[in-house]
Amino acid sequence: MVAKNSPIPLPGSCAACAVRPFALFRVVPQARVGEIARVRSAVRLVRANEAIRDSVFTLYAGWAFSWTTTPDGRRQILDFHLPGDLVERSEDGAEVSALTDTSFCVLAKDRLCEFMGRDPGLALSYADGLVRDRARLRERLTSLGRRDAMGRVAHLLLELHGRLSRRGGADRTGAPLPLKQAHLADALGLSVEHANRALAALRRDGVASFQKGRLDILDRTAMEDLAGWSTTPAQPVLTRIGA
Amino acid sequence: MVAKNSPIPLPGSCAACAVRPFALFRVVPQARVGEIARVRSAVRLVRANEAIRDSVFTLYAGWAFSWTTTPDGRRQILDFHLPGDLVERSEDGAEVSALTDTSFCVLAKDRLCEFMGRDPGLALSYADGLVRDRARLRERLTSLGRRDAMGRVAHLLLELHGRLSRRGGADRTGAPLPLKQAHLADALGLSVEHANRALAALRRDGVASFQKGRLDILDRTAMEDLAGWSTTPAQPVLTRIGA
DNA sequence: CGATACCTTGATCGATCTCAATGTCGGTGG
């Protein structure tokens, strides 16, 4: 509700887009950027905690997340979305909400489909994103199925750190993470209280500290160990497109 | 190890393939089946419980499953694969094993990539499969995060029943499921003993019975209720290809 | 008949949830 002055940058020209190297359209050569612009149907800004109603968009700035609720009203966070991510809503009953203030490019479904139907490289880029989503979900499933609270928390923190690193949004020892403990809890199938205790334990053991929106990795080895971190960084086997 | 006479059919000509309507290549018109045949690099038969080493294949007969283990040796089943499913190995550290005796067509990665790079419809068909995988994983994640043992079991049984139905492998009231209780447990993050108790409870309450490789849905409504079943059947938003 | 794989049951233990406070901090209105 609070308006505050918006520090959130809005996406500008596709040609100079800062997140394109990480986004769906990274495979489109500079000479054909015009075709991208025609797929973009709107630019939008959504404030933290607001729902996002557009069904396909590329996040430009800020974080978002997808979630569902069970009939008894408990929330499960399905994935976090970072700048550059292609997000699709209502693939199922899932909702998408802004975690921080966000800005993004809304894509026209039909025009995107048409573009992909004409450009196999783009379709494969789309598939590549899906393969990554799947890999992430599989890791998370393993967390919820077979890791204890500390392991789950450590694993998610490492995952987010890694994703940020790849985009240049983190240094080796830490990163800003705009999450609340409730987000961690709802992503990991824990109660807020227990998530809190797990974080406290990580801090107590000198493994990692996550406070005031900042993650600090104090002992990477211990953390990977706790998380059962797979050294293999999930290589897509079929979507070896250019980038 | 036991040889038995193999009741497992081997895939034959692509043109007459019985599972193609559900498989990646469903989008290739009959006139161009020849191109499919060139992607197939081998036909294989793998016995129940054996590992599958091929990295990309279309399952033709039997069931398979993907799984990982945590460093402490606990198994997490990531997904079950049914006839027609495209399966990729080693996208991460995950293994694939035959659940029953299986037969499948091994695909040559490079030739498949080349085909998809030439035929956007095929690439989109690939993406479509990934979207479905993702939807399934999200449902499962919700199960492990927010549903209790009975809910998880009910949900997975309904999911498998639905997938079989769509292929004509089930009737409204039940279906053959070649799983052991250990598979349910490892897919759902439960101990075998507790999975057993959950199944017993479902039977006791007249909801569903899963015994000797057969699922019987006794009270569909109660079961969906327990499972927190989402009525929305996960519609892909971007991959509206022909089939 | 024994062996093996799978299912079932019981008793106990422990991780995590729930419920109920308390603490902290930034912002806001007086």
Next chain:
DNA sequence: CCACCGACATTGAGATCGATCAAGGTATCG
């Protein structure tokens, strides 16, 4: 400037669900 408020984080105690450990039971197969 101060008192208050709301959002979030933290802590404690007790209740629970599901894990573990330990036996049996059952069926199939050689």
